[in-house]
Amino acid sequence: MTIREQPRQVLKRRASKRSDWKVALVFLLPLLVMYAIYYLYSIGFLASTSTTKVSVTFFNSIDVGWRNYAQLLTDPVFIRSMVNNILFACISIVAALTVAFFIATALATGVRAKRFFYLIFLLPALMPLSLVATIFGSMLTERTGILNQTLRAIGLGALAQPWLTQPGLAFAVVAVIFCYLIGLPIMYYTADLSALPTESLEAALLDGAGTFRIMRSIIYPMMRGTHITIILSLLLGSFRSLEVVLFSTRGGPGQSTEIVGSYIYGFATSGGPTIGFVSAVSIIVLVIALVLSIAQMVVTRPRKDMR
Amino acid sequence: MKFSKTTAVVAAAVVVASLTLAGCSAGSTSTGSHIAADAKQTINVWGWAGAPGKDVMAGVISGFEKANPSITVKFTEIASLDYKNKATLALSSKDSIDVVGVSPSAWAADNASYLLPVSKWPNGAALVSKYQPQTIDQMKKLFPDDEIRAVPFGSSGSVVGFYNADLLKKAGLSAPPKTWADFTKLADSLKGTGIVPAVMPSDSWFQDEFLTTLVGQTDPSFWNNIRYNNGSFDTKSYIDALAKYKSLYDTGLFDKSTLDLAYSDAMALFDQGKAAVVFNGSWEAGRLLASYRAANKVQPSDVGAMGVPADSADQVSARSFLDVTYAIPVASTHQAAAEKFIEYTTAGAGVDAWASSLGFIPAEKNWKLPSGLLTTDVETSGYATLQTLIGAPSSDRNNLSNLSAQIGTYILQVVNGTMTPEAAAKQAEADHKSGKYN
Structure with a gap:
């Protein structure tokens, strides 16, 4: 390429890029319009409702200014719900990054009856959450639950516990249900493992690295993208895990296992003029989810030198 | 197939006219052109589970339909947890409900504007005199202006x-x-x-x-x-x-x-x-x-x-307090038939059919439990x-x-x-x- 030819080609490339951008815009425009109507209208509607006192009919609303937000941010139950939400999410993330990773890697090594094990681990994630939580809840009632009855029947009655009425135990129960759903993280890891370049693993094997060393020092760091996807999906998903709490502990005892979803549910189904308050909660949750999503974009953005 | 310009204009005019008439017809429903009690009609009754519930109400409804062959009753039972929101939405959207169960709580006052004052029911004043005065006093506490918009069913x-x-x-x-x-x-x-x-x-x-x-x-x-x-x-x-x-x-x-x-x-x-x-x-x-x-x-x-x-x-x-009360929505076009049903159910021959299940004590004056029901x-x-x-x-x-x-x-x-x-x-x-x- 001569020096004189260079500017012409640059111009040509720029023009082509511009035309690509226009084509992309034509295809994206209907979707953008739909998004604008669907999301922006909804968010705008929620925001305007959040400053009112109104029932589900949205008629005869009373403007209350920022009162809903003020009540919300000083409500100890809401703050506890937020904290619980994040704690449950953190516990399920730890389980996913350790147990789910280990299971996925172990199954990827070609153990016997691999499909059977996949089924075992995936099944809870494929079942309706409300069903899983209901089963857990009924198994754990102190007097009639199957767990305590079994413990008593085999002479271990001393281990029978008030699983759902002691705050600490009830919290642990909900945390276990959150962790029980590690099927999806296993699926993410399995999908990523199949695309992993094998050269590094072969090199490690040749260097005499053991299984756990390979898992810890080679595979785990290579799956950084999957870890981040799992962390964010579990964190954001925890805000939508209403069924887990509602059907197991009902937020109790004494709201010690309440999460944002169950907090909203209580007000939304009250039948009174509480929809403005519920909208304020939703806006706050939306802002938090937005912050998390932006964090995800920043964290997962490729470094400048990698572009 | 080809259409002439005239055919297209006529077809368009027919469509516009039909839509206008349909609109007028829908409008007349919501603004309340009322159907006489003895005309053949179906009334929609809404209640929540356990108040007193579909199974119990089936006996009441069959008795009412026998006594009033021109009126058919369609009973909708809604889970109690969902009832308040669903009923509020239905009332505010002027859905075709003719008798609505009113929860005797703050909900009654919140929805008062959708309910027809009992004084405006075809025979409202006469009906009110059939209930125990205490239940009517309680009813007044439910509505903001002492104007009752529902009649008592039973107490618990x-x-x-x-x-x-x-x-x-x-x-x-x-x-x-x-x-x-x-x-x-x-x-x-x-x-x-x-x-x-x-x-x-x-x-x-x-x-x-x-x-x-x-x-x-x-x-x-x-x-x-x-x-x-x-x-x-x-x-x-x-x-x-x-x-x-x-x-x-x-x-x-x-x-x-x-x-x-x-x-x-x-x-x-x-x-x-x-x-x-x-x-x-x-x-x-x-x-x-x-x-x-x-x-x-x-x-x-x-x-x-x-x-x-x-x-x-x-x-x-x-x-x-009152446990269940019945009201007629302002938007109902079957107000006379609805009142007949309410009277039969709360202060007429229908009371025994539900009260015998002992779920609620009837609000009807001088009601007595049928003999032989309780044996010990x-x-x-x-x-x-x-x-x-x-x-x-x-x-x-x-x-x-x-x-x-x-x-x-x-x-x-x-x-x-x-x-x-x-x-x-x-x-x-x-x-x-x-x-x-x-």
């Missing part, structure tokens, strides 16, 4: 107890316990048998019901003061009642292992003969009927009713006890449901020892004053 009381007469006999009690000292005898006799002295739903709204009943024993004005005079939860009587309730569990009269029982589980334990007493509302009084016990495999051979024991027998009381002395005296408790309540059971569900969580925390009675009373009052729960 809470909290009351249903007891297993066989177990009481074994404990040497000839009558149901009226004091905690009597109740202690019952609890002592059951030690080591695996049978618990008492169960109740642990649902937070019911915990609030129980606590409010306990407060009513020593401070009868407590709830009405809260409800009608903007009174406070943070009172000595409320704190004392919280401490008393906690002590019932701490001393073993009530079993802490029952604190996670859902509504149906608590009832099931009693029905299986594993609890001597179940505390609930009078709407569970069907257990007094031998026919109910046989159909539902209820183990106790005889069941009676009692109030919640108190420190002294003369303090035993319950709160009571325990059943008969139990029903009389319910009538007495409901007829002379400590206060109105005119609940603030959402606030009640919230306060119930503090009560459970007090029982578990994670909150003091004083802190619970303060928090309950803060929630009450915040206005966000109702």
Whole structure:
């Protein structure tokens, strides 16, 4: 390429890029319009409702200014719900990054009856959450639950516990249900493992690295993208895990296992003029989810030198 | 196929005319062109589960349709938890509902504008005179301007107890316990048998019901003061009642292992003969009927009713109020037929059909339970006890449901020892004053 030819080609490339951008815009425009109507209208509607006192009919609303937000941010139950939400999410993330990773890697090594094990681990994630939580809840009632009855029947009655009425135990129960759903993280890891370049693993094997060393020092760091996807999906998903709490502990005892979803549910189904308050909660949750999503974009953005 | 310009214009005109007529027709529905009671028509009746429920209402409806062959009744039963929101939406959208069950709570006032004042019903004034005056007085408290927009169906009381007469006999009690000292005898006799002295739903709204009943024993004005005079939860009587309730569990009269029982589980334990007493509302009084016990495999051979024991027998009381009321939406075009149905159901021949299931005490003046329904002395005296408790309540059971569900969580925390009675009373009052729960 001569020096004189260079500017012409640059111009040509720029023009082509511009035309690509226009084509992309034509295809994206209907979707953008739909998004604008669907999301922006909804968010705008929620925001305007959040400053009112109104029932589900949205008629005869009373403007209350920022009162809903003020009540919300000083409500100890809401703050506890937020904290619980994040704690449950953190516990399920730890389980996913350790147990789910280990299971996925172990199954990827070609153990016997691999499909059977996949089924075992995936099944809870494929079942309706409300069903899983209901089963857990009924198994754990102190007097009639199957767990305590079994413990008593085999002479271990001393281990029978008030699983759902002691705050600490009830919290642990909900945390276990959150962790029980590690099927999806296993699926993410399995999908990523199949695309992993094998050269590094072969090199490690040749260097005499053991299984756990390979898992810890080679595979785990290579799956950084999957870890981040799992962390964010579990964190954001925890805000939508209403069924887990509602059907197991009902937020109790004494709201010690309440999460944002169950907090909203209580007000939304009250039948009174509480929809403005519920909208304020939703806006706050939306802002938090937005912050998390932006964090995800920043964290997962490729470094400048990698572009 | 080709159309001429004229054909297209005519077709367009026909379409526009049809749409206009359809629009007019829909408009006439919502603005209320009324159909005479004797015209052939179908009326839509909405109620929530258990008030008194589809099965019970089937008998009432079939009797009504026989008596009024030109009117067909379509009954829609909605889960009680969803009812308030669904009914509010349907009323505000002017859905074709002709009779709507009105929850006698803050919901009634919130939806008053969608309901036709009874004074504007075709025979409203005459109908009102058929109910006990007390129920009409209660009805007035539900609506902001004393103008009643619904008529009473029946009343209920809470909290009351249903007891297993066989177990009481074994404990040497000839009558149901009226004091905690009597109740202690019952609890002592059951030690080591695996049978618990008492169960109740642990649902937070019911915990609030129980606590409010306990407060009513020593401070009868407590709830009405809260409800009608903007009174406070943070009172000595409320704190004392919280401490008393906690002590019932701490001393073993009530079993802490029952604190996670859902509504149906608590009832099931009693029905299986594993609890001597179940505390609930009078709407569970069907257990007094031998026919109910046989159909539902209820183990106790005889069941009676009692109030919640108190420190002294003369303090035993319950709160009571209207439980179900019926209204006609402003938008209904079948108001005359709707009123006929309401009259038949609440103050006419239909009353016996639902009242015989004992779910509610009818609001109709001079109504008497059909003879032969209750067969034993325990059943008969139990029903009389319910009538007495409901007829002379400590206060109105005119609940603030959402606030009640919230306060119930503090009560459970007090029982578990994670909150003091004083802190619970303060928090309950803060929630009450915040206005966000109702």
